[in-house]
Amino acid sequence: GDSVTQMEGPVTLSEEAFLTINCTYTATGYPSLFWYVQYPGEGLQLLLKATKADDKGSNKGFEATYRKETTSFHLEKGSVQVSDSAVYFCALSGNDYKLSFGAGTTVTVRA
Amino acid sequence: ETGVTQTPRHLVMGMTNKKSLKCEQHLGHNAMYWYKQSAKKPLELMFVYSLEERVENNSVPSRFSPECPNSSHLFLHLHTLQPEDSALYLCASSQVAEVNTGELFFGEGSRLTVL
Numbered sequence: 541g542d543s544v545t546q547m548e549g550p551v552t553l554s555e556e557a558f559l560t561i562n563c564t565y566t567a568t569g570y571p572s573l574f575w576y577v578q579y580p581g582e583g584l585q586l587l588l589k590a591t592k593a594d595d596k597g598s599n600k601g602f603e604a605t606y607r608k609e610t611t612s613f614h615l616e617k618g619s620v621q622v623s624d625s626a627v628y629f630c631a632l633s634g635n636d637y638k639l640s641f642g643a644g645t646t647v648t649v650r651a
Numbered sequence: 652e653t654g655v656t657q658t659p660r661h662l663v664m665g666m667t668n669k670k671s672l673k674c675e676q677h678l679g680h681n682a683m684y685w686y687k688q689s690a691k692k693p694l695e696l697m698f699v700y701s702l703e704e705r706v707e708n709n710s711v712p713s714r715f716s717p718e719c720p721n722s723s724h725l726f727l728h729l730h731t732l733q734p735e736d737s738a739l740y741l742c743a744s745s746q747v748a749e750v751n752t753g754e755l756f757f758g759e760g761s762r763l764t765v766l
Contacts, residue, residue, distance in 0.1 A: 641686075
């Protein structure tokens, strides 16, 4: 079945550092790919998405490119802020109505 | 009220208790979901209701019983739970036709502790 594997955390960074969170997937067909973010004490919210190969999703300074050849969708941000501290989830949507999520990566940014 | 609201936010119960989690969405969506979030594990899809009909029961033990009385409300009835059921239970909603766009809207979750 469809699945997502993302790098284990936690990840701790200093402000203005570069952030990368790796995500790879296994799916049949042509899934859509997503990154969700969960800030402390809140529910998950959609951060960005890409619906076909080579698409780049971007939002709030974060970017991720759908790489079909490597089945990856790595999340990057060039200069993180304390407010980016959160749990980040990679997810995919296949041919049905279900989203398959990764285990989440906790990111802590220190001032 | 806007978005997806879950109550209670925290719940502690014994293994013999019966309790319920409630979810309400104010977004006009017609699909609702229960997910289980455990530490260091992928989110587990438990139940899906589409147009008030249950369309997914993802091998969830019968001690969890969902109810969807209308498109805005979703319940998760709990009875004779086990300590390993302790987790954050997340409710989400979407428009059925938009699920593949990833536009799920989540509540803040109900933190359940089973003693």
